[in-house]
Amino acid sequence: MANPAVDPSIDGSGNIGIIGHLNQTTAGTFATVVTLASGAATFTYPHAYTSTPVCTCSPTSAAQIIRISAISTTAVTVTSALGTDTQQVQLIVVGNPS
Numbered sequence: 001m002a003n004p005a006v007d008p009s010i011d012g013s014g015n016i017g018i019i020g021h022l023n024q025t026t027a028g029t030f031a032t033v034v035t036l037a038s039g040a041a042t043f044t045y046p047h048a049y050t051s052t053p054v055c056t057c058s059p060t061s062a063a064q065i066i067r068i069s070a071i072s073t074t075a076v077t078v079t080s081a082l083g084t085d086t087q088q089v090q091l092i093v094v095g096n097p098s
Helices: none
Strands: 031-035 040-044 054-059 066-071 075-080 088-094
Touching: 031 040, 040 088, 054 066, 054 075, 075 088
Parallel strands: none
Antiparallel strands: 031 088, 040 075, 054 088, 066 075
16 A cells, blocks of 8 residues: 555646655666766766756865756766866756657
């Protein structure tokens, strides 16, 4: 029997509601942390998307400008404004059906 406190629900419009945490069953499925080398890092998705996904990034330490410099159906690359950083960057990738 479903437990509404932890199980997702889908309404009549196809919207999914989640109570609790959204966890990955495998690390790096849709969120990860990468470490920049010489100011850049590329994360290759474990499974290719059919269209380019939506991606966001955030530095974990220094307040440097970090941006997504390339994104495709198979990978995303982030770069820093300094071009020499070795800091860590958090990434979240979400499928985009459009």
